[in-house]
Amino acid sequence: MMNSYPLKDDPEAHLRAASGRPLEDVTLDGPFEIGDLTIRADTLQAQAEVARREGYSQLAENLSRAAELTRVPDALLLRIYTLLRPKRASYTELGDLADRLEQEYQAADNARFIREAAKIYRARGLLRPE
């Protein structure tokens, strides 16, 4: 079933933080940690569906890729970004990165996106020479 927007006001959305804790349980009274204030993949996926339904299909794709990236640690995210900058990675390195994202983090959309980048980078001279 499609959630209504805003998700925060939709009781059917059953929002939970990355920690698994229901959103309404996070209060000033109780202890909480950063994972209780972190968005999780299925919420990003639900937001992607809202965007798609409203005609913002490119934003929807971005949010879907973001959903996959919730599983990727901070340091690796920063590393991938660096490798995608011009002439930082070889074709093979980008391919390996895509494989790793797909296999370790079930990030198939991101993997496809990086493979696509690798092909264009090769055509446009944006790779680091092997």
Add this chain to the structure above:
Amino acid sequence: MHESKRFAVLADRPVNRETYVEPWPEAGLIAAGSPADPRPSLRMVGGEVVEMDGRPRAGFDAIDWFIATHGLDLQAAEEAMATPSQDIARMLVDIHVPRRRILRLAGGCTPAKLADIAAHLNTLEMMMGLMKMRIRRTPANQAHVTNWREHPALLAADAAEAAIRGFAEVETTVRVARAAPLNALAILVGTQTGRGGVLTQCAVEEALGLKIAMKGLTSYAETLSVYGTERAFIDGDDTPWSKAFLSSAYASRGVKIRFTSGSGSEALMGHAEGCSMLYLEARCLLVTRGAGSQGVQNGAISCIALPEALPGGVRTVLAENLLASMLGLEVASGNDALASHSDIRKTAKLMLQLVPGTDFIFSGYSAVPKKDNMFGGGNFDSDDLDDIAVIQRDMGVDAGLRPVTEAQALAARRRAAEAVRAVYDGLGFPPIRPEEIEAAVTAHSSEDMPERDMVADLKAADSFLEGETNVVDVVSALNGAGFEDVAENILEMGRQRVAGDYLQPAAIFDRDFKVLSAINDPNDYLGPGTGYQMTTERVAEVSALPQVKSPQEFVQAHVGEPLSSLLELGPARPGSQPEVVVAVGPAFGTDLTRTIGGLDHGDVLAAILTGIAAEGLVARIAKVYRSSDCAYIGYAGSQLSGSGVAIGLQSRGTAVIHRRGLAPLNNLELFPQSPSLTLALYVAIGRNAARYAKGGSPKPVAVPVDNTARLRLIVKTALLHRRETDQVRDRPPVELKFDWEPE
């Protein structure tokens, strides 16, 4: 050197401190329509683009690839490209064509097609288009909060004031890069003290910005710059894919992102490839859209001076904003970097965005003085806040700002400065001393702040960035120190981050901490009476500036005890002697007792009589009841005067010398500038009237001209005149006795 003194003055005007240049297309110094801009075209085979804007697939650069793969809505492309550009341009100003229809078509347009549509619109038509295409119905605004000293208490105080003034987003940056996490912290605490729900960001290098966001200290980022040529993009050390990935990375941590682009950046980087600024910006916008950014900050931004040097440059900047909104992107429409030395020119440019309204009219209104604006900007700054507030009130236009009183500002600033001190204490950062709080509450700029050990702050910033401390610890520090409300607001920002509703297009939080975006507040403008309408409450709020006075206040200073020296004797009879009649208005000395210039009526009469007596004539005083009009009062007096000469005197001080036989609206001398009239001048008026009565031809009294008097005093003039008019009666003039002895 100028022969003409007028040209010399013109040469010194602020507008002539800027640079104007002829277009040079080869260098990209052309606002729109460069000979090198391609003609719109799109060919598809089997659902794939094989030619775009005249370039075959084999010749695509990285940007072409990205646009063809991600930016264009191919299912709408055939219809869009087949629709004449002029037809789409007309749809933009046709109130019968809904926004959705144009969104669909624009999504299928190539960059050259988008630029071609804009070429068919004049400035006013583009403003109409922007009003209709802005994606969020409710317009809003963003503030810059920075300071040269990176002072945390001042940052927090300024952020709190920006929040209560209505800014929906607050952006900070740094003078010293290492200060970034602490600056982000200070504006987070400050904004959430002022109003829960203000989105915040810290503009720094991408990787650092992401790190700070991951700590939960910021909620949006708009530093993702894109460029319209491949070489400019590479010089910016990015590609469309790296930027798109970065935007997903931010979103994965619950952070709203917005790309940045704008006219002139490619030319400035030497990589415009002979193309016009508008065409290159259209490419940027399709990259932005293709990357899945919900919005863009555009309108030349920091390059604004470059399009402003060219013919049509400001129009092109508006075209950029319009094209972005047509592509369904949130638009933060520039007006941030210094656009002109001339206040006239700067404000004229602002109107192009302020009148139609955009998602963020300023992509950074400097809420601090220019010299403290570390974005190198401050087009409009904290010293101009009242101007913007007045413009909102003048036009009934919503620029997203709220007038505040000094007391409200001081209270918010104090609480924010104290809240950030509590956080510094709680996290073990270098303490903020009481005198720093006091200075931050009342400061104009960071020059008013006491010295602070920046080295110690930077050390704390380093360990904060590298350590495990994050927004959770900030909430705890506030919660334990009497700032439960601020803690709750920051925690709610965290819950909103878990919900992700503000990742949708053009999302902000309203003053009830409810998300407002293009999803639940879509612009539905379809002509007059539709779209965004200011509520009655909002109009009242915008109208109630602290400097507004009640009409009664204007009159109070001019009402005193009725003149005891002035008595009514009975009906005034026509005289036969050489004399001057001083005819006063119906409220004179009774319902009004002081002129607009603050002179007591008794003193004014005495001055006039002194002047008359100096010429050896006698005066009679009559009160005219049938009119409050100065000319009529003088005319009525002349009918009574034995010499035929009379002075007409309104209670507000305006005077006339009239002679019987002249047409009622004609006169010997008129003194309309009542605020400039002094007692000495009233003496001179009396003297001249007496000389006319004796048959002389005196030199007219010279009253200095004050062009601003009317501007300053027109409300008072109207109200004093109304009070005099209230005393008009249908009765003949009455002779007055004035208890006065010449000196």
